[in-house]
Amino acid sequence: MYEQLVPCDHCGGRPTIGRSQRLIAPCPDPIYDPSRWGRFAGPPRVGDIARRPPEAPETEPLVCIYCAECGMQTPWQPCQEDDTVARNTVAEIWNRRLNRPEAEKSDLQRLVERELGVTDIPAIIELVSRLEGDWSELGPMVKMIARRLVDATVVSFDSWPIDPVLNDAARYRKLVQLAKWVEIEGERYAQFPNVYTHPEHQDMLYEDAIAAAVDSLPDRDRW
Known part of the structure; x- marks a missing residue:
């Protein structure tokens, strides 16, 4: 499932699973400060998975998906012993939280003027996915860029056999x-x-x- 998570919409960082816990029972003893256990001291903290002492208030485990680079995070989701369902839920929330800017004709024109290679393919696919406008104007430029990428790929195959390297890496x-x-x-x-x-x-x-x-x-x- 990690491979299906899109990069962070804010900084492009890699998302990962965060774990914590949340107080679900009232404090049984007045000597315990509830703020120590997360209800009145703000939201749960990523990485707060230490076991509580037996006399401490009861907690429930939580999972989220967050970006370690900028801190963008999904809401916490409670989970049971098998937390697969909770992780799938926060994964769907993460992938929906996208606000990618629309690409314009000028973005394509800058690509046409560049020398494109095989390493540019992911960035170009991402740009085309954000294109909005009149495709009667955008289409010819996309076709030109695609043709240049195909030519660059064919040339690269003769000098850099990447397929065996990728298979061995897998x-x-x-x-x-x-x-x-x-x-x-x-x-x-x-x-x-x-x-x-x-x-x-x-x-x-x-x-x-x-x-x-x-x-x-x-x-x-x-x-």
Whole structure:
């Protein structure tokens, strides 16, 4: 689900899950100051997940999505033991909180005058998604930019085979996501999973057999 969260609308930062807790029961003992537990001292704080002492007022866990760069945040959502539903709820709220400025014809004209390359593709797609106006005028410029990007992509394929690099990077990320921390003689180690090699792959090249084995591993739950 992290991959489906759009960047922060304010600063472009990466959104992440925030956790906290909120007081849900009255203070049972007058010696306890309720402001210490979050009801009268303002909203819950991101990262406030420390266990309360047994005699403290009861709290409920909360989740939100926030930007660590600028602090923009969704409302807190209460959750139970399985907080997947709450996280899905705040994820939908985050993706709806968009106020992207409309792009104009002058923005396209500046692109036409630039030397465009493959690395500009995401920025151009984002710009086209914000275009508002007469498409009889905008269309030819978009077509020109698209043609230049296609030409740049074709040239890049001859000199920079990015596809194998991206595939290997995806396999590495899968292994990292499935790794676990283990304690051995007081030292902490990263333990990667045992990767099963299928018998039908024994005649493949070494690199291809390893790649096929890693591809067969199950993906980690991205929540």
